[in-house]
Amino acid sequence: MEKPEGYSQQQLALDQMFKDINPALSARQAGIESSRCYYCYDAPCITACPSKINIPSFIASIHTDDLTGAAKTIYQENIMGGSCARVCPTEILCEQACVRNKEQEQSPVKIGLLQRHATDNAVFEGHPFERAAPTGKTIAVVGAGPAGLSCAHRLAMLGNEVEIFEAAAKAGGLNEYGIAKYKLTDNFAQKEVDFILGIGGITLHTDTALGQDVSLSELKQRFDAVFLAIGLQDVQSLMLLNESHPQVLNAVDYIKELRQAKDLEDLAVPLDSAVVIGAGNTAIDMACQLKRLGTEEVTLVYRRGEAQMSATEHEQQIAKNHQVRIKTWAKPEQINLDQDGVLRSMTFRKTYSEDGQLKDTEQTFDVACSAIFKAVGQKFAYPNAEQLIPTVSNGKIATFGKQITSIDSVFAGGDCTSEGQDLTVEAVQQGKLAAIAIHQQLNSVEA
Known part of the structure; x- marks a missing residue:
């Protein structure tokens, strides 16, 4: 890759760290994968798809190398089929419902990647849909x-x-x-x-x-x-003293800054340690991106167990693959500053569940950090x-x-x-x- 004028080696390295996490299928791979579909008449994958895309139909079109037809089938129900193919948790929706899971191989058709293949490679003359006659509304x-x-x-x-x-x-x-x-x-x-x-x-x-x-x-x-x-x-509050400290940040705001940054080197990155509080996809995204930006130790903390995390098992595994440390059954208790007002750690109280209710224990522990990112939900x-x-x-x-x-x-x-x-x-x-x-x-x- 030729180095653009004004680009540093560090910036090039950062750009490489933010390449696509799920590379697209090649034409050969898509052909093989599409052949695995049974094209079910009463397809459970359609029922599991929130946008009700005719999945067997678009996969059949891919199998006959009609990518434009496949994409139009997708867009008829989901005009944002391209982005949904990239961010949709297909592992708990259409792919979880795939009948291939019931066979010995227990390997569903890669519906999400096939959807991306169709929408990425379709060729339309103009827009795929024509507007109806004007209604005057x-x-x-x-x-x-x-x-x-x-x-x-x-x-x-x-x-x-x-x-x-x-x-x-x-x-x-x-x-x-x-x-x-x-x-x-x-x-x-x-x-x-x-x-x-x-x-x-x-x-x-x-x-x-x-x-x-x-x-x-x-x-x-x-x-x-x-x-x-x-x-x-808005972002939910932890209701803790020192929450307004400049080293305590909202994850969504930081991700926004990261996505809009023209030069990733300009981002303020905690290089030694950071804590991410939350259990959803935003928390996972925040933790993984910190690792990619160079934070040495990233700890994701959640008050309940892994089974209760709203992030899917697939997303949790992505975090583990990034060497994010996940600490569960721990509730935020205190944000600790040193005598100079610099963030040094966060205290958590160990928790447990009893009759479905979250309970506190007498035990607490500290996690050293130079930044805290809140991903505890928006309001x-x-x-x-x-x-x-x-x-x-x-x-x-x-x-x-x-x-x-x-x-x-x-x-x-x-x-x-x-x-x-x-x-x-x-x-x-x-x-x-x-x-x-x-x-x-x-x-x-x-x-």
Whole structure:
């Protein structure tokens, strides 16, 4: 690889560390893998797929070397099939349901990698879908993450006009700002955004925040319907003294900085030791990326056991492969600073479970660290209470079937709602279903 002008050896080394964690299949590998599918008539993999992609059909197309046809089958149900192929936990969804698991080999068809092979190599003349005749309806979509983009695309495809209002400088949501850099490489999130917008009929407004630059009441007046896909904006607190210390960071903010950094050498990296608190995919992503950035000791700590971690076994294994130390049954108790106010360690209390309830023990232990990263979940928060008009339940927007909220003609989907497991593929599906419901309501037709 030729060294670009101005690039240091360290920067080149860091770039190599953030190459794709799951390399794509070659054409030969895809051909062999597609031949393993039984093309089940009553395919359990479809049932297990949140977006209901016809998996046997697209794999059959790959087997006949029709990659464009395979990709169109995927996009018919999931317009973000490219990113979902990279970040979707297929090991607990379609691949877990694959009938190949019941055979002696216990090896499912590699559905995720086949989906990526199709979407990466398809060749379309223009956009794969044509827009329907104009309906004369306009819809506001607030948030340009997976749910918002999916909703906007399906609405546009059905002949509606859509305007997306995104608070950040770029569209893409967590795909752009919150996914581990080694999962979505080569600016893939923005390429996918461009692909989605390519259908036409969608106007994107970035740097436009709900509650600051535009209000919900204003959108209701200007548009025939509103879809809220605003995600979760705040991070849960540990409720500990010294939590506001500059060496105690939110994992999502650091990942955002990492993904947007033009030069990874400019990142502030704890070189000796760091603690990551959490049990989900964000915690795993944070821990693994710290190891790749050069942190010598990374300890991931969770108050319950490995079986209760929301990160899948596959993700947990990725952390172990990165030599991340996982400490379970340990609850954050104290953030310890030295006499100069510098972070030196964190104290944890050992825990156990009794009748399903988490209990404390008398034992505590310290983990030395020069940085702490919180990945204990995000919460719904807006500075302006006007934005909380839709009914909120358990800290998220409540929906009442077909993604509708308590306000007429206002729909919601994605992480800001309490539906699903906060998976990208679920957000995409919720956006699609909301678009169909909105279209039917506004146009009184079958979508």
